[in-house]
Amino acid sequence: MNSTLKTAITENPALSPQTSYLEIDQVSKIYQTQTGDYPVFQNVSLTVDEGEFICIIGHSGCGKSTLVGMVSGFTSPSQGEVRLQGEPIVQPGPDRMVVFQNYSLLPWKSAFENVFIAVNVAYPQLSKADKEKIVWEHLEMVGLTEAAQKKPGALSGGMKQRVAIARALSIRPKILVMDEPFGALDAITKEELQEELVKIWDEHQLTVLMITHDIDEALFLADRLVMMTNGPDEQIGEIMEIPFEHPRDRARIMEDPRYYELRNRALDFLYNRFAHDADDA
Amino acid sequence: MGISYRLHPIVFKAFTFIELPPKHYSPGTTPMALSTARLPQFPEIAKSAIEFTKRAAISSIAIAILLLIWQVLCSGKNPALPPPTKVITDTWELIVDPFFDNGGTDVGLFWQLLASLKRVALGFSLSAIVGIAAGVALGSSRLIYIAIDPVFQVLRTVPPLAWLPISLAAMKDNEPAAIFVIFITAIWPILINTAVGVQQVPQDYRNVARVLQLSKLEYFTNIILPSTVPYIFTGLKIGIGLSWLAIIAAEMLIGGVGIGFFIWDAWNSSLISEIIIALVYVGIVGLLLDRTIELIGKLVTSER
Numbered sequence: 001m002n003s004t005l006k007t008a009i010t011e012n013p014a015l016s017p018q019t020s021y022l023e024i025d026q027v028s029k030i031y032q033t034q035t036g037d038y039p040v041f042q043n044v045s046l047t048v049d050e051g052e053f054i055c056i057i058g059h060s061g062c063g064k065s066t067l068v069g070m071v072s073g074f075t076s077p078s079q080g081e082v083r084l085q086g087e088p089i090v091q092p093g094p095d096r097m098v099v100f101q102n103y104s105l106l107p108w109k110s111a112f113e114n115v116f117i118a119v120n121v122a123y124p125q126l127s128k129a130d131k132e133k134i135v136w137e138h139l140e141m142v143g144l145t146e147a148a149q150k151k152p153g154a155l156s157g158g159m160k161q162r163v164a165i166a167r168a169l170s171i172r173p174k175i176l177v178m179d180e181p182f183g184a185l186d187a188i189t190k191e192e193l194q195e196e197l198v199k200i201w202d203e204h205q206l207t208v209l210m211i212t213h214d215i216d217e218a219l220f221l222a223d224r225l226v227m228m229t230n231g232p233d234e235q236i237g238e239i240m241e242i243p244f245e246h247p248r249d250r251a252r253i254m255e256d257p258r259y260y261e262l263r264n265r266a267l268d269f270l271y272n273r274f275a276h277d278a279d280d281a
Numbered sequence: 282m283g284i285s286y287r288l289h290p291i292v293f294k295a296f297t298f299i300e301l302p303p304k305h306y307s308p309g310t311t312p313m314a315l316s317t318a319r320l321p322q323f324p325e326i327a328k329s330a331i332e333f334t335k336r337a338a339i340s341s342i343a344i345a346i347l348l349l350i351w352q353v354l355c356s357g358k359n360p361a362l363p364p365p366t367k368v369i370t371d372t373w374e375l376i377v378d379p380f381f382d383n384g385g386t387d388v389g390l391f392w393q394l395l396a397s398l399k400r401v402a403l404g405f406s407l408s409a410i411v412g413i414a415a416g417v418a419l420g421s422s423r424l425i426y427i428a429i430d431p432v433f434q435v436l437r438t439v440p441p442l443a444w445l446p447i448s449l450a451a452m453k454d455n456e457p458a459a460i461f462v463i464f465i466t467a468i469w470p471i472l473i474n475t476a477v478g479v480q481q482v483p484q485d486y487r488n489v490a491r492v493l494q495l496s497k498l499e500y501f502t503n504i505i506l507p508s509t510v511p512y513i514f515t516g517l518k519i520g521i522g523l524s525w526l527a528i529i530a531a532e533m534l535i536g537g538v539g540i541g542f543f544i545w546d547a548w549n550s551s552l553i554s555e556i557i558i559a560l561v562y563v564g565i566v567g568l569l570l571d572r573t574i575e576l577i578g579k580l581v582t583s584e585r
Contacts (some may be wrong), residue, residue: 092492104485107508
């Protein structure tokens, strides 16, 4: 879908098209501290097209979560504006459903009920049977039909995150916001979930904004990789186009020589040009 | 299934044994292999049973030793307190017939305890309803909490009996005054624990509610209430204990049928053995009340 290459750097808002799907427009986040203003980032701009899968990568504490929090609406920018389809984002809402790293499932509700509560508020006009049908469809999509009646306490980390993804997708958000969704999972479960996510993305053309720490994950999933410099006052350092065609196949991507080129470029960015200061964890 | 294993480990073992064969069971397994796969479960059931018997035996021995010490200490000439053997012989009629009713306050221990329990049930129920409702309101609003918390912190330290005179003045009658004392004694831990529980609702759940834009009612029933339930039960458990403490003391003063007045009456008639046997009953009932609330709490929250 990204057949036309865009300019890598979208720092300059003049380069971005007038009506983008999601527009992060010159936003700044400045915390007032006793020693004066502490800018997390200033004048960051990014535009995302409908159906695009964007990964954001950067060292800990570089404000990725703050930036993404402005899209989900949990944080508001000190300056600038975030707009979805031209509408400024002022508060959280189901059109920007979030998949949290710690799953955030309600432990007293079964997997089914955890998804149902979302469907129930998103489609108040539907009958109970129709709502339940939607829940089943999405549990099936993430392969959890058999565990539907289990409570989160009886599910593994990977299964919990599947429930969270089903919950998020069930209400058809305009944009899916994921904050290190697979960060707490073991390597194998993580790969499984990445494959499922890319499959769901291929089938449903979602718009996804996802924070990750994992370069390989980003290269496998994303259309564009946004690399952020270190804080304080960090910037979007570089935006890398990831040209692999869909549907994506991990083995085929790994064989592609461009994979290593991109991977080295990202590594170089993170570990040489913007290496993490050891004292600054 | 969560419910049954809370009841007793043995019940749980037996239950899983029937319902959940070990994971490596597959339809193709021969009966021989199946039985060896299940075999390790048996010693565990036995182990639980042995453990339970062992504990019971150790407790019985300890109680026997304590009774023996008591017997020895109180078996001199004219002891201040009767030894256990004398307590039993003196009160044998009360023990064997707890159900007699000779009218007035001359009724069996069952009726005395029942009268006290009725007062506790009424007062405690009122304090639970008001305490939980007020606790939710208090926990939901930071401003109200800051404003009113100091008042509660002072009131909750007031001993139950200190409420009795003012309660009698307000209610003008013994019975409602006793119930009010229970109410005012039990309400503080319920109210404060509920309020803290509401404040402690994890940010994760609040975030889910915000992103889904749950209505106030949906937020309350789906998130606030279930995540506060463990705190509420902590409060109820402390509250029922305090209620039982308070009713005995209150009954001593207000009179009528009730285990508190029974003890006071026995003291006035110098029937020390009757006091001792009543204390044993009071202790057992108190323990049962405590365990009942704990059990209900576990049943309600076992689905986590």
